[in-house]
Amino acid sequence: MRSLLPVLTVLAVIVGIWYLAVAPMNVRVALDQAERAGEVVVPEGSVPRREVSVWRLMADNSEHVRLGYALERPRLPTPAQVGQELWKTTGEMVAKGRPWSKRGLIYHGWITLQSTLWGFALGTLLGIVGAVAIVYSRTAQLSLMPWAIISQTIPIVALAPMIIVLSSQVGIEGRGVPKAIISAYLCFFPVLVGMVKGLRAPDTSQLDLLRTYNASGLQSFLRLRLPASVPYLFTSLKVGIAAALVGTIVGELPTGAISGLGARILIGDQFGTPLAIWSALFAAAVLAGALVTLLDVIQRVTLKRMGMAT
Amino acid sequence: MSLDGPVREKAPVIQADALDLTFQTNDGPVHALKGVSLDISKGDFVSFIGPSGCGKTTFLRCMADLEQPTGGTITVNGTTPEEARKARAYGYVFQAAGLYPWRTIGRNISLPLEIMGYSKADIAERVARTLELVELSGFEKKFPWQLSGGMQQRASIARALAFDADILLMDEPFGALDEIVRDHLNEQLLQLWARTEKTIAFVTHSIPEAVYLSTKIVVMSPRPGRITDVIESSLPRERPLDIRETPEFLDIAHRVRDGLRAGHAYD
Numbered sequence: 166m167r168s169l170l171p172v173l174t175v176l177a178v179i180v181g182i183w184y185l186a187v188a189p190m191n192v193r194v195a196l197d198q199a200e201r202a203g204e205v206v207v208p209e210g211s212v213p214r215r216e217v218s219v220w221r222l223m224a225d226n227s228e229h230v231r232l233g234y235a236l237e238r239p240r241l242p243t244p245a246q247v248g249q250e251l252w253k254t255t256g257e258m259v260a261k262g263r264p265w266s267k268r269g270l271i272y273h274g275w276i277t278l279q280s281t282l283w284g285f286a287l288g289t290l291l292g293i294v295g296a297v298a299i300v301y302s303r304t305a306q307l308s309l310m311p312w313a314i315i316s317q318t319i320p321i322v323a324l325a326p327m328i329i330v331l332s333s334q335v336g337i338e339g340r341g342v343p344k345a346i347i348s349a350y351l352c353f354f355p356v357l358v359g360m361v362k363g364l365r366a367p368d369t370s371q372l373d374l375l376r377t378y379n380a381s382g383l384q385s386f387l388r389l390r391l392p393a394s395v396p397y398l399f400t401s402l403k404v405g406i407a408a409a410l411v412g413t414i415v416g417e418l419p420t421g422a423i424s425g426l427g428a429r430i431l432i433g434d435q436f437g438t439p440l441a442i443w444s445a446l447f448a449a450a451v452l453a454g455a456l457v458t459l460l461d462v463i464q465r466v467t468l469k470r471m472g473m474a475t
Numbered sequence: 476m477s478l479d480g481p482v483r484e485k486a487p488v489i490q491a492d493a494l495d496l497t498f499q500t501n502d503g504p505v506h507a508l509k510g511v512s513l514d515i516s517k518g519d520f521v522s523f524i525g526p527s528g529c530g531k532t533t534f535l536r537c538m539a540d541l542e543q544p545t546g547g548t549i550t551v552n553g554t555t556p557e558e559a560r561k562a563r564a565y566g567y568v569f570q571a572a573g574l575y576p577w578r579t580i581g582r583n584i585s586l587p588l589e590i591m592g593y594s595k596a597d598i599a600e601r602v603a604r605t606l607e608l609v610e611l612s613g614f615e616k617k618f619p620w621q622l623s624g625g626m627q628q629r630a631s632i633a634r635a636l637a638f639d640a641d642i643l644l645m646d647e648p649f650g651a652l653d654e655i656v657r658d659h660l661n662e663q664l665l666q667l668w669a670r671t672e673k674t675i676a677f678v679t680h681s682i683p684e685a686v687y688l689s690t691k692i693v694v695m696s697p698r699p700g701r702i703t704d705v706i707e708s709s710l711p712r713e714r715p716l717d718i719r720e721t722p723e724f725l726d727i728a729h730r731v732r733d734g735l736r737a738g739h740a741y742d
């Protein structure tokens with residue numbers, strides 16, 4: 166609980182800066198609106214106003230600045246507006262008895278969550294299998310590791326459309342599979358790196374001990390390397406699931422996707438509704454936070470039961 | 476064992492002959508062992524003593540097939556160290572306790588038993604017995620970090636005793652313990668040795684410990700690591716702690732000290 170105060174302080178600072186930023190970000194739109202309503206605005210006309218800095222505009226039209234906090238289509242919505250929009254697209258939908266409406270974020274969040282979990286499962290599996298191969302085979306280490314690193318230097322936004330096109334070429338319908346692949350592509354790397362480190366964590370004396378027992382390779386894997394890697398595994402799983410979520414959203418961005426949080430961001434952009442973008446963004450953040458927290462709880466419980474709680 | 480020829484009274488358990496081990500390091504070769512020859516008979520309690528870096532650990536690791544000599548020969552139970560290791564002929568107690576942190580004390584002790592395929596009932600019985608031996612009964616369910624360093628070291632000894640190896644290789648097992656605990660464990664170790672007739676190779680830095688425990692004291696010196704003296708103890712096998720005040724004991728201790736000095740004067 167002691168950690169709550171600093172967290173809340175930082176949050177308060179962020180919200181404060183956000184509120185302050187709304188005024189300059191929205192002042193042009195606000196003045197356009199005021200002018201249309203017949204108010205006096207200096208200078209007149211939105212084209213001449215483009216030549217004037219937002220600070221000047223705010224100074225000269227200070228009585229209209231507050232309009233920027235209640236715009237229909239703000240450049241930068243206020244936290245309260247985002248909160249309202251989030252509520253409208255989730256809680257209110259539930260209250261109306263239509264939680265799965267395609268206009269609500271629960272439906273889109275669920276679509277994104279599904280792909281994320283599939284990608285996470287696939288990526289984790291690949292990462293662990295790859296790590297075992299690398300730790301046990303020098304050939305695998307020399308051949309796999311460089312490719313794993315190179316794979317992460319390719320921008321995923323460039324790769325995602327290709328994966329989507331390719332998968333539809335081979336006759337896979339819908340976005341589910343390519344999205345999971347993109348998600349796994351981002352997720353496997355942290356798991357691979359963490360597990361290589363974890364499986365190599367046992368020191369020589371711990372390995373020597375098993376050698377004196379003439380333990381088989383499988384026995385030393387199950388009884389030493391695997392348990393020793395558990396703390397590393399959880400750390401990389403937490404990074405991995407966040408990466409999987411990013412991968413899924415990137416997979417939902419290329420045109421054609423109609424469902425998922427990524428698609429909501431794209432549609433919000435195309436239709437000029439920043440509120441939709443922001444609420445989808447926050448929904449994604451909440452989702453990521455929930456997934457990481459869940460893994461954190463599982464980690465604590467597991468390590469405590471293993472006697473390795475820190 | 477051959478059918479002809481009489482069975483010898485005291486079969487050699489470990490035989491090293493002109494053993495060499497040179498580590499190739501970035502700073503050039505390190506002669507950890509040079510021309511080391513030694514016979515250890517069945518039921519011997521052999522202590523290795525000498526300054527840091529004289530190759531005590533390396534010698535023990537050669538016996539355990541954890542290190543490959545670069546010259547000379549070594550046999551364990553008449554076979555190569557590798558065969559002996561595969562036959563699980565020895566228990567090894569490392570310089571550091573090295574318990575697995577995710578296993579309770581009981582499960583740490585059962586580790587070798589699980590690997591060697593003992594039955595569940597047998598494992599439970601042996602864990603309880605060895606825990607009692609090192610006076611850790613009641614700590615079976617505790618994790619290593621919940622125990623003091625000395626208790627952890629006792630648990631690691633219990634782990635080496637849990638299966639029936641006739642040879643016990645111990646690398647400074649009591650090095651980190653206080654004097655009183657050490658005396659107590661020394662006494663217990665002697666009783667165990669007398670009861671089980673194990674052959675024990677024991678590394679220590681303490682002269683009284685070496686003299687108190689051993690039937691044979693091997694004095695080593697560094698650069699290159701070699702044996703400078705082998706002292707056969709004339710003390711009886713039955714040794715109460717106060718034997719350490721007797722002139723006989725002090726006499727042997729003196730010889731060991733002289734041997735160590737001679738090794739130091741060499742370089």
Ligand SMILES: Nc1ncnc2c1ncn2[C@@H]1O[C@H](COP(=O)(O)OP(=O)(O)OP(=O)(O)O)[C@@H](O)[C@H]1O
Binds near residue numbers: 499506525527700
């Ligand atoms: N794996 C290794 N690679 C290179 N040199 C080594 C290695 N192991 C030991 N040595 C060197 O061999 C020599 C003997 O080391 P060893 O550990 O056997 O000494 P020791 O008598 O056990 O010393 P201590 O009393 O400090 O434990 C030392 O000079 C050491 O630096």
Ligand SMILES: [Mg+2]
Binds near residue numbers: 531532533570
């Ligand atoms: Mg040593």
